[in-house]
Amino acid sequence: MELKVAAAVACRDCALYQTAKVLGLETPDCSSLNRVVLRDHPVNKNEVLYREGDSFRYLYLVHSGSCISSATILGRRSQVMGFYLPGEMAGIESIGQQKCNHTTRVLEKGSVCQLDFLMLEETLGKDELIRVQSYLLGASAIHARQLQWERSLTSLQTAEQRVAAFLLNLAGRFESHGFPGHQFRLPMSREAIADYLGLAMETVIRTLKSLHKKGLISSRAKHIEILDRTALSTLLRS
Amino acid sequence: MELKVAAAVACRDCALYQTAKVLGLETPDCSSLNRVVLRDHPVNKNEVLYREGDSFRYLYLVHSGSCISSATILGRRSQVMGFYLPGEMAGIESIGQQKCNHTTRVLEKGSVCQLDFLMLEETLGKDELIRVQSYLLGASAIHARQLQWERSLTSLQTAEQRVAAFLLNLAGRFESHGFPGHQFRLPMSREAIADYLGLAMETVIRTLKSLHKKGLISSRAKHIEILDRTALSTLLRS
């Protein structure tokens, strides 16, 4: 409808590109890169990238579109664990393990680059391997920071705080990948947000409306505009 | 008072020992090991191992006693992020980053082994470095799994579910380090549990009492006994 953003990261802003760089795969003709990377592979809505229990093999860089990942934890029904925006890397949460512990599917159709993680380890020399591992440790750390952020949602008491934190987090992530952070399109349904935040869908809806009425955001369908970022942040400080 | 367990892991059950093994530092006289590891260093209650913002340098293996870590996230007051039991590694959450993002202090006095992470990287040869990095990726993955578990607390609706999940998690961790899982001493205060779980202290107390009355656990001061593990697990399945 309105601003149907064909949001896509430039390759140089892409995390996989960084990976490729540390690999020394940045040759002029990209021949080495092409051995381990499948580039700009189109994916359709609801397509599954990988499933819980699959043996771990690939990292996916979301080039355009977006993904949602879920997992069954604590023996409960599958829960939404996170979202992958353009420029972010899916599959990273399974590094260091035999099997994937998330199921990740496409939320909005787009394209992904795919890196064969196993072939990487087999193909590389020692020096390259050291750089790759070192890079992956850094990537794991970034993933861990996001996990810690999500973990701290537990201590946010009100639905208003959780929704505000969610919007600010999305804004920051969009910005860090080169998109405007004050105005964006929510890739996911209200229900997915609710599941992710541990709230009921109705509560998410009412909270968005309430923030809208207070003038802190504009929320119309999937289009979000952040009008008063400072006030939103202040909500979090208990 | 009662069963003042001098809970301490045997060195072979210790995560640092595993590290040392992958390092090839397992020489008969331990001379190499002693270069990077400070062993069995006694620590007192409330002693700070490292502080938020410190530059990252050491990994700590809790040998006996226990630790609590906290962080300021979302711009709020410091929040309890986790506990380190005997056999677990503190500091792992800062791997891949310049600075520590947690403050970790001693909850019950005991002793820790300390590994100089920076000296490690300087001292080692390529092959050793590859093994270390590979091991650390695995350790990060374990840490990430615990983070994911904690993250999923958000979706547990009732206080009863959160407390049950907490007790089961502790039980599992004690067991995986060679201690009985059905009966243990809580190292931390009710307040710390509450903060960790995102609940009020009073709620934690009432919930423990309620679980006690239902016959699922026995809770007397810091002493916990798990009487019906199956029923506790069932509580989590919504």
Added chain:
DNA sequence: CGAGATGTTGACGACCCTCAAGTGCAGTGG
């Protein structure tokens, strides 16, 4: 023994989950 920290209990009210009914929108086929 006394003082401060930690833990416990009760009363009350706000917040949010549940359930249920209703609205808007996209895609389909006549």
Added chain:
DNA sequence: CCACTGCACTTGAGGGTCGTCAACATCTCG
């Protein structure tokens, strides 16, 4: 162009859970 269907979203009413506050008990340690 219109009805029709399905789905996501919205709105309202009611009740339970848990946070807050305040008083009190117990534990710990000098």
